[in-house]
Amino acid sequence: MKKVDVLLGLQWGDEGKGKIVDVVTPKYDIIARFQGGPNAGHTLIFDNQKYVLHTIPSGIFRDNTINVIGNGVVIDPIIIREEIEKLEAVGVDVVSKLLISKKAHLILPTHKILDKYSEEQKGKKKIGSTLKGIGPTYMDKTGRNGLRMGDSLASNFKEKYNQLVEKHQSILGDYDYADLLAEFEPQWFEAMDFLSKFTLIDSEHYINNAMKDGKSVLAEGAQGTMLDIDFGTYPYVTSSNTVTAGTCTGLGVAPNRIGAVIGIFKAYCTRVGSGPFPSELDNDTGENIRKIGHEYGATTGRDRRCGWIDLPALKYAIMINGATELSMMKADVLDSFEEIEVCTHYLIDGEKFDYFPYDIDNLDVQPVYKKIKGWNQDLTGLTDMADAPQAFLDYITYLEQELQTPISIVSVGPDRAQTIIRK
Ligand code: GDP
Numbered sequence: 001m002k003k004v005d006v007l008l009g010l011q012w013g014d015e016g017k018g019k020i021v022d023v024v025t026p027k028y029d030i031i032a033r034f035q036g037g038p039n040a041g042h043t044l045i046f047d048n049q050k051y052v053l054h055t056i057p058s059g060i061f062r063d064n065t066i067n068v069i070g071n072g073v074v075i076d077p078i079i080i081r082e083e084i085e086k087l088e089a090v091g092v093d094v095v096s097k098l099l100i101s102k103k104a105h106l107i108l109p110t111h112k113i114l115d116k117y118s119e120e121q122k123g124k125k126k127i128g129s130t131l132k133g134i135g136p137t138y139m140d141k142t143g144r145n146g147l148r149m150g151d152s153l154a155s156n157f158k159e160k161y162n163q164l165v166e167k168h169q170s171i172l173g174d175y176d177y178a179d180l181l182a183e184f185e186p187q188w189f190e191a192m193d194f195l196s197k198f199t200l201i202d203s204e205h206y207i208n209n210a211m212k213d214g215k216s217v218l219a220e221g222a223q224g225t226m227l228d229i230d231f232g233t234y235p236y237v238t239s240s241n242t243v244t245a246g247t248c249t250g251l252g253v254a255p256n257r258i259g260a261v262i263g264i265f266k267a268y269c270t271r272v273g274s275g276p277f278p279s280e281l282d283n284d285t286g287e288n289i290r291k292i293g294h295e296y297g298a299t300t301g302r303d304r305r306c307g308w309i310d311l312p313a314l315k316y317a318i319m320i321n322g323a324t325e326l327s328m329m330k331a332d333v334l335d336s337f338e339e340i341e342v343c344t345h346y347l348i349d350g351e352k353f354d355y356f357p358y359d360i361d362n363l364d365v366q367p368v369y370k371k372i373k374g375w376n377q378d379l380t381g382l383t384d385m386a387d388a389p390q391a392f393l394d395y396i397t398y399l400e401q402e403l404q405t406p407i408s409i410v411s412v413g414p415d416r417a418q419t420i421i422r423k
């Protein structure tokens with residue numbers, strides 16, 4: 001029986017998961033999303049065209065690959081409908097290639113309103129949510145009130161919907177949401193009708209049967225390890241388990257059926273939204289990285305906060321995920337740097353830390369950097385590591401030694417073709 005490989009982010013999201021899933025998809029029969037929802041924005045670039053996927057797995061452009069949205073994902077019918085229509089407009093036969101779990105939870109218009117309400121209530125302590133209704137939907141899931149894709153097949157669907165909306169209305173009280181609800185609700189039901197042409201499956205059976213039949217499966221993560229609900233920088237996190245364990249609960253795959261775990265990281269580091277980021281560069285260097293790396297959110301367009309790579313955070317992420325190999329992204333963004341820096345540990349009140357302390361948010365965490373000679377050379381045309389500048393190879397070797405994990409994929413540009421698979 002085959003195992004499920006997992007590809008997920010080791011930082012705060014936007015590492016380039018979509019790009020690499022698309023690159024490796026020809027090796028797989030099935031690509032499956034296991035958590036998150038339209039808070040994700042996964043960018044794919046090929047043939048001079050850019051596509052951003054939010055809910056649909058990044059294997060959708062390749063022929064002969066089935067894409068599964070697992071039970072752990074939360075779906076906004078309005079957003080997924082837009083995604084599907086965009087794909088259909090460029091000739092992708094989505095209906096035949098996309099299967100959706102009956103157990104995936106639905107994001108209602110009132111979940112999005114609750115997200116906005118919650119952030120407004122938090123004021124300065126807001127999470128910086130994408131406001132896609134992710135938190136409230138997972139709250140209803142764990143609170144056992146949620147509405148699932150499979151419910152749409154039952155005759156009392158509207159009744160269940162109304163019950164949940166009433167519950168939300170009682171929370172919202174006199175908050176001003178009538179206009180938003182009036183705008184979203186008709187679109188939501190139209191989108192549910194649109195989705196009725198898709199096959200709803202028991203995805204846990206589907207995936208396990210596929211493995212028994214010798215099919216290969218890749219689980220595609222959303223967000224990143226440092227945004228995990230349990231292991232991220234709580235409360236500045238998303239509401240799902242973004243780590244390898246999330247594959248087990250989000251697809252119904254047993255832990256001993258997990259195969260390779262490919263952890264993705266940028267050659268530097270970014271974060272969008274609030275929360276601790278010890279190696280953040282609130283200066284010209286950070287601004288430079290943002291400009292060169294086009295570090296603006298794929299879902300919200302917000303500026304991404306930029307900084308140097310953070311080894312303690314990466315080591316932690318590798319440990320939690322059991323990463324067996326790594327994919328280093330966006331090295332080309334540092335091409336013009338004479339010198340780059342790597343955060344090796346932190347100082348808190350003069351004391352050395354090589355992990356994130358529990359109350360990091362209330363502490364003055366000083367990153368300590370090691371300076372590394374830059375390669376100062378254009379990497380974007382690199383196709384063979386044998387042609388790579390020595391300083392770049394040294395950077396890779398240094399990271400592999402520090403992280404004790406091989407870097408098997410190196411990405412030197414946003415295009416599908418700008419990817420080097422190392423033997
Ligand atoms: P994801 O959420 O992990 O799929 O990542 P995003 O798509 O949100 O953000 C990654 C961004 O970096 C996208 O704009 C990609 O097109 C771009 N990108 C991916 N890999 C590379 C790379 O190696 N170099 C450069 N310059 N850009 C890249």
Ligand code: IMO
Pocket residue numbers: 009012013014015039040041042127128129130131132134135221222223224227236237238239272273274298
């Ligand atoms: P991909 O899959 C980067 C961040 C938000 C916010 C926090 C909570 O593209 O890597 P939420 O909407 O979940 O309530 O937001 O998490 N966030 C992401 N940051 N990439 C993502 O997804 C993200 N999804 C959520 O900015 O700080």
Ligand code: MG
Pocket residue numbers: 013014015040041042043298299
């Ligand atoms: Mg993204």
